[in-house]
Amino acid sequence: MSTSRSDGRDRDEEGRARNARPRDGLGRPLPYGTPGVERQPEGIVRTPAETLTEAQDLLDAGRPFHAHEVFEDAWKSGPGSERALWRALAQAAVGLTHAARGNARGGARLLRRGADGLAAWTGEAPAGLDTEGLIRWARALAARVDRGAPVDAAGSAPRLRRAA
Structure with missing residues (x-):
């Protein structure tokens, strides 16, 4: 549960920052009271297969910011031996997010x-x-982003798994 403090920042009961503002499909904050897309719950422990399935669904729906949150959960809750892998996937998803928002420089850097x-x-x-x-x-x-090509998040989504 989040609460808004007098300084305007959303915090949980332990005082950690928790932004309760609604967000659009690319994770951009919207004004309070504006309908946004449902946020991914934080701190969910998933198997690698569940992580990839959920992230793929979000990527296919044009929601790479939300896929990044799923990868971030795996990065933070998974075994130490896999953290670099999940962090790299989260960075790539954020790169797609920035590219789709029109931030070419940040998008290309994070994709790389x-x-x-x-x-x-x-x-x-x-x-x-x-x-x-x-x-x-x-x-x-x-x-492509470096060349100035516009990026559609859903149309540019990667396939996470090898073809069967």
Whole structure:
């Protein structure tokens, strides 16, 4: 539960920052009282397969900011050996978010950071995750963004798993 303090900042009962403002599909804050899209609950522990399924659904719906939150949960709650992998996926999702918002410089930078993190991953990819395909996707999208191409979040969403 969030409460609004006299300084206008939303905090939970322990005093941690929790922004309760509604957000649009790309995670941009909207004015209080404006209908927004449903937020992803924070702190959910999912299996790698559940994480990839939920994130793919959000990416396909044009909601990469919300997919980033799912990856962030995996990064924070998963085993230490996988944290760099989930962090790289979160960075790539935020890169797509920024690119779709029109922030080309930040979008391309975060897409490359995500690709570099995935390229550095040496472990076995969980749940059929297609790390090589995601590296190619992120670098190609970053190059498109650098050339000034507009980005539609849903139309530019990656496939997270290898084709069966």
